[in-house]
Amino acid sequence: MRVAGITGTNGKTTTAFLLREILESAGVRCGLLGTVKQVVGGVEEEVERTTPEAVDLQGTFRRMLDGGDSACAMEVSSHALALHRADAIEFGVALFTNLTQDHLDFHADMEDYFAAKRLLFEMGPRTAIVNVDDPYGQRLAEEFECVTFSAGGAEADLMASEVGLSAHGAEFMVLPGPGERARAYWPMGGSIRVKTRLPGAFNVENALGAFAAALALGVEPDLVALGLERATAPPGRFESIDEGQGFAVLVDYAHTPDSLVNVLRAAGEMTEGRVLAVFGAGGDRDRGKRPQMGRAGAEGADLTIVTSDNPRSEDPEAIVAEVAAGAGGGAVETEVDRRAAIALALARAEPGDTVVIAGKGHEQGQEFEDGRKVPFDDREVAREELRRLLDGERDPAAPS
Secondary structure, eight states: EEEEESSSSSSSHHHHEEEEEHHHOOOOOOOEEESSOOTTTTEEOOOOOSSSOOOHHHHHHHHHHHHTTOOOEOOOOOOHHHHTTTOOOOOEEEEEHHHHHHHOOSSSSHHHHHHHHHHHHTOOSSEEEEESSSSSHHHHHHOOEEEEEEEESSOSSEEEEEEETTTEEEEEEEEESSSSHHHHTTTSSSSSEESSSSSSSHHHHHHHHHHHHHHTTTOOOHHHHHHHHHOOOOSSEEEOOOSSSSSSSEEOOOOOOOOHHHHHHHHHHHSSSSSEEEOOTTSSSSSTTTHHOOOOOOOHSSSEEEEOOOOTTTTTHHEEEEHTTTTTTTTEEESHHHHHHHHHHHHHOOTOOOOEEESSSSSOOOOOOGGEEEOOOOHHHHHHHHHHHHHHOOOHHHHO
């Protein structure tokens, strides 16, 4: 079975989803392992962690083969690499997206975090693919024989140019770089136009990485482009919520400073009015990124409402205060209750604005102390609060 392992801080889920859809579109039955769900022999299954334990993982590969899968697109977390869950897999492709601050409650520092990601490339994949727009990707490209890609103007084996972004997706040209390796990887020469339904410059990077991985797995470029055009975003990734309101509402999993910057930038590029952001930070996790999250919100949104994420064993108010402290003098409010914070942002939004609800994405529960988990889905809560807001506007007897 051809296995593509995708690692990095941000973009793993979307890249894995895109790669699977490309392969399926090209007639290759492909399994999926990742944060949102796993697909085994065409059947969707729930997941407990991004990368399963080693024995469970190998058993799942067996079930994929028995179910008719001939390929697998999988996310490979730094935890899984450090704890040897992915050992002994013969990767056809190893792909690196980027590295930004996260998980420093588990890794000693950024170098330790990078060393864990690097393990995937030490395993000797048939094809290593790295994003050289990222400085850590540049380091990998210097250390290993890699196919490189760039959506940001760097010289690479595979590049995106003439990028056009809209609220409905992206369009760009894919062309080979000037080197011999690029010509060997792209024997057809010339370029090819790609359209995707995924908006945002960060999703151009994800699409280009999936494009490179699909080529490495033997899919023809025109079929790769067709698969990307058909593909949809994973649940909770820049997902639009529409109940007929006069402003946009987007739910995204962005839970690192860099991913929040990217999502807010993308929202701003497609917004005529203001950007309003609702987010928090998880408890019992990397505390160092909390003020950075606050700063990202203050700089990327016109109004930021800091709220709870998954507080776990920590005091929710203390976490909110740490995040808000990083915002400096920006327009920041705090509301510890996540539903109330979402309702507040929606009530503040005006026609032409965009509300970004970030941090939990596809997750369907909120985690508190003693392992208590309360059902909570940002998408459903947003829909409920939008309907309540719109019903109030339509009811002439409703209090002002």
